[in-house]
Amino acid sequence: MESSELKRSKDSVNSCESARRSSFPDEVLERVLSLLKSHRDRSSVSLVCKDWYNAERWSRTHVFIGNCYSVSPEIVARRFPRIRSVTLKGKPRFSDFNLVPENWGADIHAWLVVFAAKYPFLEELRLKRMAISDESLEFLAVSFPNFKALSLLSCDGFSTNGLAAIATHCKNLTELDIQENGIDDIGGSWLSCFPESFTTLEVLNFANLTSDINFDALEKLVGRCKSMKVLKLNRSVSLEQLQRLLVNAPQLAELGTGLFSQELTIREYEELESALSNCKNMHTLSGLWDATGIYLTALYLACTHLTFLNLSYAALQSVELAKLLAHCPQLKRLWVLDTVEDKGLEAVGLNCPLLEELRVFPADPFDDEIVHGVTEAGFVAVSFGCPRLHYVLYFCRQMTNAAVATIVQNCPDFTHFRLCIMNPGQPDYLTNEPMDEAFGAVVRTCTKLQRLSVSGLLTDLTFEYIGRYAKNLETLSVAFAGRSDWGMQCVLGGCPKLRKLEIRDCPFGNAALLSGLEKYESMRSLWMSACNVTMNGCRLLAREMPRLNVEARGGMPRHLSLLSEMLGTRQTENH
């Protein structure tokens, strides 16, 4: 350090409250802290002393708010003056499954108004489960001249007109990512709103939309955006059109195809195959709607370096999958439909030793008459072949305790274990016992477990295990499980890192609810619906915990929904 800086730092020493004086001048401290990206680290840093708190808040450029009702936009703006990027999450996760009424809230507009005033140089906005209207999108588009990245995941309230506003006004846009939203798809003309001079787009994901887009405009757009890395098309784009796009964008790293089914001539097929294999940087492939065996072969050459393959919209059979996977040795993440059955999963175990994440979705989840799909055998087969597996989402119709015990023995590194036995309250189908021991094995063996979804017939014992062993658990989802308040009390009394707890259709009542008062302070949210909680219990909770947002809803047929949104002590760092 320069001597003059040393002198300055000595003068500033007095401002620090701790006994050990900080010898860094503010600028240096800020500079150092600006390198910190993790929110948790920043949260810790801000608690050291007043100086560090200030340095941290001045150096922060990205704020993550896991619960939009936990803090107001004014407070955020007051604390963090230099934000360029905001991530906001709104509705509870169960809104994905129609358990939250429409017009519940989580509207972004109030935030945008504040941001327009305080963060005129805002560049990125990422929303999950928020409500956003076309007016808000237009407001966004015109209020932030530097705006670069918009990502909407599971949001609703807007139409393609809003997208048109973004395309028209955001001259510096690099990312437009529209995923799984309740979007009112009026038509595809929004894509034509990108001006001819616009070349900066790097990420374009409109797979969510159903209507036809102007392919000509798309082709030109892709052609002039030479930095485009991610392109995810919607169903309306045909194979032939895909080929034309790829020819102009061999640099793509992530590709989502359109409809993967079309009658092609030999020459067209070869051109497609060639265009796909020319994408040497491609590591993620998705889309593939209606893909059948015939056309999958066109992918073989392109799959050599693939690390993420999303086949969850292609109802493949086991043989087709096996053949495809033989060409995907580097695969780390795989999403499939359960049409591939256990045999398909065996092929996964055989061909993908590096696999870290597997998601198996049900092709027909609401149909009783499906006798097939995947079973415990498929899961076990994968576990034998893929020891690095740490994230699994598995929908099945039968499971055994023994199988799960084997699985976690093979793969002890699970961080996310989401098992959905689709029949509520179904026991081990071989022994007829509850599935307690299965999840007991999971929490005992997988010490790194962060997220757990349980299913099947479960007594309070499962929750005893969870409370006792799941020391790193942050998110727990429970449905149709447990026997008494004791179950929930175990979880609330154990699980030191619990942040999100969602419960539906369980016999947990007020005693359980009220046993977690201390716990709720450090949690982001609690959801309880169709349990034994009464309004009275909710009132008690609200009384005891005045800083909590407690929302109780009666009136839905057979549901008392209690949604508590917890105010953590460190709000904006909540995640």
Added chain:
Amino acid sequence: MSPPLLGVEEEVQSNVSSPSVDCGLGLKERNYLGLSDCSSVDSSAVSSSPDNNKNNLNLKATELRLGLPGSQSPERETELCLLNSGKLDEKPLFPLLPSKDGICPSSQKNVVAGNKRGFSDTMDGFSEVKGYAYAEKSWMFHDAGSDSESPQTVGHGKYPGNSGANVILSARSPGAQASVKKDEPANVLQKQPHATNGINLKQTDISNNKSSAPAAKAQVVGWPPVRSFRTKTLATSSKNNDEVDGKPGPAALFVKVSMDGAPYLRKVDLTTYSTYGELSSALEKMFSCFTLGQCGSHGAAGKEILSQSKLKDLLHGSEYVLTYKDKDGDWMLVGDVPWEMFVGTCKRLKIMKGSDAIGLAPRAMEKSRVTN
């Protein structure tokens, strides 16, 4: 499955005086230091909403109603109770759903909607959490503490001395089956299919069991937890692949098609075909090892004549046949009745092995004679 509500006793006098008065009083900006801005929200502004709730013993609303997943009975006032809040705006915050009186803050696009719930300013430095929480005495459920949870004693009307009660009660608080459940914790499970009934729960049995508790199945909203986006997309994918423009007709008639041994069902829109032949080829493409048994129909236009060999194969049971379930629940062979009649009565399609279907033919003939 949630056991039936016994909510009636609970709601009682929810014409509680509590609701409005202090709703929001002292609950605005709260900072961790406990210096709350007790500048009260104008309680009259807030009370307009609870006034609607008061005396609103809407017993009708306690009826069990079965709604489709995601649907809400229009007459219900599903009201939101904000039991605790930070900042409250002047606009009434409840109910959330558009209710008849037009108070629907959430539908407003402005700031109010965003502030619907309270915020609490706890981020002003270091938080000392718990200590101050009890200093705030705004919530005073004086005799609430003594409430047991048996519905009989749930005199919700008894929050008299509650000047500080910040509750806007919904007229019905179907607090579920508190007392009932207490004694019989296993109740919940017994209502669920296959719970503890000791039946051998092999896969096939599960199917059978399901048929014995179909009502229970239908009522589970949001289960299995598959995102609606995904199920909608899959439904689109499994429609007839022959669709030209990918859009269903205005009066689409989707029926499920299953095939013995196939791992999943498909759905077809019968209105997109005009003959049995078209249906047959479409299904053939879908289930590529399938052959329509009889697609000649009496009196329908464009019928196809099967070759002798196919019929012979059918009789020997080596081919698959297409059958359908009609309005009466009977399984019939496809092709016996005129196409239009078929479309009108077909509820489901099934591709069976020929050998299984032999017995069907005579009945089909009889039936069509009767109905014709």
